[in-house]
Amino acid sequence: MPYPRTWLTGAALLLALSARGQVSALNSPDGKPLSQRIVAYWIDAAVNTDAKTVDATEILEYRNPSDKPIATVPFHLYLNAFRPQSTFSRESHQSYAKGTQGAIEIKSVSAEGYGDLSQTTRFTAPDDGNQDDHTVMEVILPKPIAPGEAIRFHLAFQDKFPLSVARNGYKRDFLMGAQWFPKVGVLWHGAWNCHQYHATTEFFSDFGTYNVSLRLPQRYIVGATGVQIGEQANSDGTRTLSFRGEDIHDFAWAASPHFEVADDNFFNSLGPVKVHALILASHADHRERYLSILKQSLQKYDEWYGPYPYKQITLIDAEPDSEIGGMEYPTLITAETAWWEPAWYYYGTEQTVAHEVGHQYWYGMVATNEVEEPWLDEGITSYSEGKATDSLFGRNTSLLNARTLYGSEAGLDRLSYLLHPDEDPIARLGWQFASGASYGSIVYDKTTAMLLTLEAMLGEATLRQALHVYFLRYRFQHPNGRDFLNTIAEVSGRQDLQPYFAQAIYGTEVLDYSVDSLSAGGVTGPYHSSVMVRRKGSFVFPVKLEVGFADGSKEQATWDGEDRWARFSWDKPSRVVYAQVDADQNVPLDVDSFNNSLTLRRDRTARMKLTNYWVFAQQLLAQWWSFLV
């Protein structure tokens, strides 16, 4: 049932909020803003939990940050992506059963001093020209906004939530309010940056303040961005919750009648941070796991990169069997767990939380353009998350540690990269990757491998320091890839990194070095041992060679990797037994670790072991088929 709102009520709300001494959502020194605060949102929403709709009014105050007047203002209408005709649906081949689509309908749009703007509003498709894709709405102003001036829009809209798709919508009686309101684009480098919603892209918006009130049935428990500043019971069995967020660039919320609240505190250099977890009743026994990894991750990132300045971080335990789990929003994360997940398995709960908390830094505060340079948030976050889980659970066993099997997160990330090592460059625009699989492999995992290889070149401490400087310098701003790489070069003092970045980030060269041959001449000592190393890929990279001898001694050599091959020789009383490049496995970008070494002696154990598994599987399969037939 809709709850009608008038402009008077909205204005009254605005006035009321303005009149109060605002509750701050920040642990900001001196209470000063941390960002430019280009936008200010006041949203008043009524949620119909039965129909899965939201009726809302929005007041958006937008200040022209450029030195030029602007005559048009684009808005993101992300929920329109969940219609069959949208670009998102076409690219992802998404289909919708009856009644499961999503949409956002703009009922009215006007601006103070401009009047009704409905007639000068149109949908645009700046990326692919798909006129049926209504995820970008452009408002043409009768008169432009002068530099530094502000305009206050008034919009009324209705959301129809889709059935759980791409981290949006509802599942059973769980509601996820994500990308649910008209959001203005970013005026960046003198032009509007307001892309359509694609299958592989995420979001980009300006910093500002958010004041949001949500009206829902009383039995629903709500978690939202920012901090809760008020609650009012209504006579119709609903209640209105008010939230405020500062120096953030998005507002998300989630609601379920099955949440159980689990609160804790985390202390950093700026003061206390409330850890507010809303965990589904069916996962109540995972409460301590969630709180523990949340605080451990915050601790690690605080140590390595800088302080988390907000007063609260909210964790939403996402509904099972939905597409909602594992997503980041400013000061709010969603994560997922499973009732069967054992404590020793870190790849679900712990990995997800560590990743999303990492996004509070790389996306939440260092607000890069996720659409055009997704590697800057996803890749750096994946790298940071891997470092965090390695330090918490062990480098080689951060994923699994059993008697016959072990696995690390870094290992799995590298494996994902190996599936699509050269299909797209890391720096490709987010919607132009060859496929969703390539996007995932390159943006997340190749970037992680690239950063780990860079770490081997610079040293772990140096790279960590570079990230720390990058965070402090660019938080609450919109840096790009060049800003990031220049910071690394500056902090490391290395001016020779450009060829590496050119190949690893902007190119698709493949890194593959092998030990091609190994020989030990002579019947008795001294032996003339010879090793040939080859560059099999197109990526040029310096390699370290380690050679082991029968008497236990070792020799090291370095090769710049420029030529196609190089030969190294030693005359020693003992013959060579093995040669290996990258003995410490510090170059995860190398696509083939099996050709990195050569031994004189043959060892068939691994081969026979795998063949045994294969023979067993073939026999079992045949017996199974013979049972069926």
Next chain:
Amino acid sequence: MEKTTRPVPNLLVLLVNGFQLALRNWPCVVWAYAVNLSFGLLAGVPLATGLAPYLDHSLAAQRIAGTIDIASLGELGTHLRDSGFFPILVHTSVWLNLLQLLLLFVLFTGSVFVFVSAEPPRISVLLRGGTAYFFRFVRAAILAGCGGAVVLAILLGLRAALLAWVDATYVGSGMFYYGLFSGAVVLLAALLVRLWWDLVEVYIVRNAMHGERSARRALLPAFRVLSRNFFRTFGSFLLTGATGVGALGLCLYLWKELVSPRQVWIAFLLAQAGLFLLLASRFWQRGLETTLVMSVDPPAVVEEEIATVEEEAPAPANAEVLTGVSEPTLSDPTLRDLVQKLQTQPWANPQPVPPPVPPPKLETEAKEPSISLLDQHAAKFPLGGPVPDEDTKEKPAGPSPKKR
């Protein structure tokens, strides 16, 4: 001729006698296992060959030879996938599996024939019986498959509807258990279809003893036997299957817990032991199915054969042996003796089969070459091919002792 009524064997008797039948015909199990192992090893050859360049001289292989690093294993998989060798591996595996499936089908068919007809479980008998009944068993498979598909489709549709309702209502372990139990119901239904199908195959061979060649006519009798003896039949079927799966599971558990990661040969032996026991349990199932059918519904035509032989041949001196008094005189039982035993001996106290009495030699057969019982059986109860003419039909010779 009146049918003799005997008590239906209970579950324990079914299990024991089925086991004994399978054990007596142990070469059937061994031949099937030999085929299974041979084809498995054949399938392993291309993999072993293809892995050699990657693993034999690489230090990275140590991450697989010892405790396995799953990322390294995955990386190896990507290299194999990208190599030209991978399609060869896949195609070899597929074709070998198909060929093995065909051979196992023939061997299982031949085994059912041996179980029902009490023929010696020689490989020649297995293959001849398997090929002779091959197309009838294929027809049975199609018929049973169609029937089973209808039943399972209905059940799976109901399960999907149930899970959709559960998904809207429950989360967590509740959802899991609904899925598990409904899946178990579908699995049990599928196993029941398989059991019925096994009984159909037994009936096909049994019916052939009185000249019935239609596979369709085995469907209803098999269903009748199953429905009238449901719990003991299905229960014993499930028990034997669970025993086989449990034996495999035990071997795998021992492999995981007791065998060092680098001990390949011990791992191989444990795996093979588990696979052999799993396969043997399938023959145990066939044994108990044959026991059930032959006890509740033995082929009537064999009684006529016995009567005909008695009219033509003078009664042996110790005729009381044929009536079931256990007085061994010869070393090998014959089909006739076994059927006599089935008619007269209670199953609860199985007696050793009395050795057969060799019939006196008739003048007519003095100069004729000895004809195997299989050929006699084939002549009287055609296993396949044209029915012999009346004019050219030979009188069956008396049973001759045969060695098992």
